[in-house]
Amino acid sequence: MKRKPGYIRLYNDGELQDRIHSLEAICRKCTLCPHRCEIDRTQCADGFCASTIQPVIASAAPHFGEEPPLVGRYGSGTIFFSSCTLRCIYCQNYTISHLREGSAITVEQLAGIMLSLQANGCHNINFVTPTHMVLPMVKALVIAIERGLSVPLVYNSSGYDSVETLRLLDGIIDIYMPDMKYHNEKTAYNLSRINNYPQIARLAVKEMHRQVGDLELDEQGIATQGLIVRHLILPGHTDESKRIIDFIAELSQHTYLNLMDQYRPDFKAFEVPAISRRITQSEYDDIIAYAILRGVTKGLEKKHLRFQ
Numbered sequence: 001m002k003r004k005p006g007y008i009r010l011y012n013d014g015e016l017q018d019r020i021h022s023l024e025a026i027c028r029k030c031t032l033c034p035h036r037c038e039i040d041r042t043q044c045a046d047g048f049c050a051s052t053i054q055p056v057i058a059s060a061a062p063h064f065g066e067e068p069p070l071v072g073r074y075g076s077g078t079i080f081f082s083s084c085t086l087r088c089i090y091c092q093n094y095t096i097s098h099l100r101e102g103s104a105i106t107v108e109q110l111a112g113i114m115l116s117l118q119a120n121g122c123h124n125i126n127f128v129t130p131t132h133m134v135l136p137m138v139k140a141l142v143i144a145i146e147r148g149l150s151v152p153l154v155y156n157s158s159g160y161d162s163v164e165t166l167r168l169l170d171g172i173i174d175i176y177m178p179d180m181k182y183h184n185e186k187t188a189y190n191l192s193r194i195n196n197y198p199q200i201a202r203l204a205v206k207e208m209h210r211q212v213g214d215l216e217l218d219e220q221g222i223a224t225q226g227l228i229v230r231h232l233i234l235p236g237h238t239d240e241s242k243r244i245i246d247f248i249a250e251l252s253q254h255t256y257l258n259l260m261d262q263y264r265p266d267f268k269a270f271e272v273p274a275i276s277r278r279i280t281q282s283e284y285d286d287i288i289a290y291a292i293l294r295g296v297t298k299g300l301e302k303k304h305l306r307f308q
Contacts, residue, residue, distance in 0.1 A: 003216075003224045005152050006171040011145045016138065019168050023135040027053055032165050033085045033131050034200045049083045049132040050100065055140070056082040058093075058102040060113045062122050067258055067299070069215065069223035070124060070154065070175070077117030077151070078126040079110075081133045085160045087193040088181075090269035097129065098267075107136050111143035118151050123222050124175065126154040131161055138172060152224055155208075159201035160194065166207045175215075176208035177228040183243035190272065191234075202247060205229065215256040215298070228256045228299075232263055233287055236274045241287045249294040256299040259287055 010016045026032055027041045037047035045052045062075030070076040080093075082102030088094075095101040105113075114125050130137055141149070152174035159178035180201055182188040188197035208227055215226030229248060233241050241259070248255050261284045263275075270276045291300060 002218070005150065005174050007141060007153065007174075008145060008150070010171050011142065016142050016145075016172070019172065020135070020138055020142070022168055023138060026165070027135050032134060032162065034160060034162050034196065035085060036162075049085060051083050051132050053135050054104050055107065055110050055133055055136040056100065056102040056104045057110070057113075058082050058096040060117065062117065062120055063126065066126065067177075067223075067228055067256070069217055069221060069228075069256070070126065070177075072123045072220065072222045074121030074123060076124055076126045076154065077114070077120070077122030078128055078156075079113060079117075080128045081130055083132060084129050084158065085131050086158050086197075088267075089191055089193075089272065090263070090266055090275060092264070092266045094267040107139045108143060110136060110140035111147065111149075114140065114144045114149055115147055118149060122151065124152045124154050125149075126156055126177075128156045129158065130155055131157050131165070134165060134169065138169075141172070159204055160197055161200070161204040163203050163207045166204060166211070170211045174212065174225045175223055175228065176212055176226075177230065178205055178208060179230045179232065180205060180244050180247070181232065183240040183247075187237065187240060191275070205247075206251065209251055209255070214252055214254040226256070228258065230258045230260060232260045233279050233284060234263055234275055235277050235279045235283065238283050238286055242290050245287070245291050245294050245296055249296050253295040254298055255296060257291065257296050258299050259284075259291060 029038045030041045035048040039047040041053050058080040060079045063078040064071050064075050066076040082100045084097035091097050154175045155173045156177045159180050182197050188194050212226050216224050218224050231244050265276050
């Protein structure tokens with residue numbers, strides 16, 4: 001029997017409205033993300049994300065470049081929010097994350113986009129960089145449920161998430177897909193202008209796993225619930241990649257881990273010699289072999305059989 005997303009039960013119980021009230025209170029002295037700017041986002045666009053509570057999106061469409069369990073046959077219904085809680089100097093979407101490219105829409109329009117993606121056959125609604133937009137996201141969800149939304153929700157974030165905010169999403173989000181970018185604080189500051197990223201991301205990923213567990217698939221191989229972790233391998237930083245794999249192995253060896261090799265120097269990356277090149281094949285092979293050594297192979301099966 002097809003699993004119903006958890007948000008439907010929360011809606012039926014009246015819990016979603018309670019969560020909205022809690023998120024509204026947080027936004028009036030905003031601590032949604034670990035920056036904890038404490039500005040009133042209901043009134044202004046100050047703070048790190050420079051955003052109000054009005055949703056601003058850069059794009060919305062079926063996406064076929066995501067992880068296979070999200071894409072299936074008809075794609076993952078991605079909604080890219082503008083702005084970000086990080087300032088990665090190598091960001092490949094810097095016009096969206098840094099320059100906040102996008103169009104302001106209403107909560108009602110956001111709900112309509114979610115329903116349109118479902119109508120196009122998308123297997124899920126994939127919110128990209130949603131951390132600062134969780135309030136309009138949940139408000140739009142209520143409208144979308146009343147109009148028939150029934151596919152899983154994906155929370156696709158940088159990993160720089162507040163545990164307190166994540167707890168308000170417990171039962172709403174079906175699939176968490178955070179990045180785990182860095183193990184070292186110095187690297188995090190040099191490349192993303194964030195001092196405390198490693199410890200924040202570890203706490204966030206632990207909370208995400210507590211809520212949804214390991215990734216579950218339906219009979220067609222489509223994700224219905226669980227955790228997917230992404231790690232972009234950076235040139236010259238393979239030791240950090242291994243420490244992140246160690247963390248994942250301790251969390252759960254059944255974690256779906258996407259070790260990504262698509263790094264390319266972009267935006268301001270050429271200002272830092274260590275990351276002004278692509279990774280080498282030997283760097284990538286080393287990381288894949290280490291993941292297999294630590295028993296973290298879910299997500300690697302089809303791509304790296306030669307290491308078995």
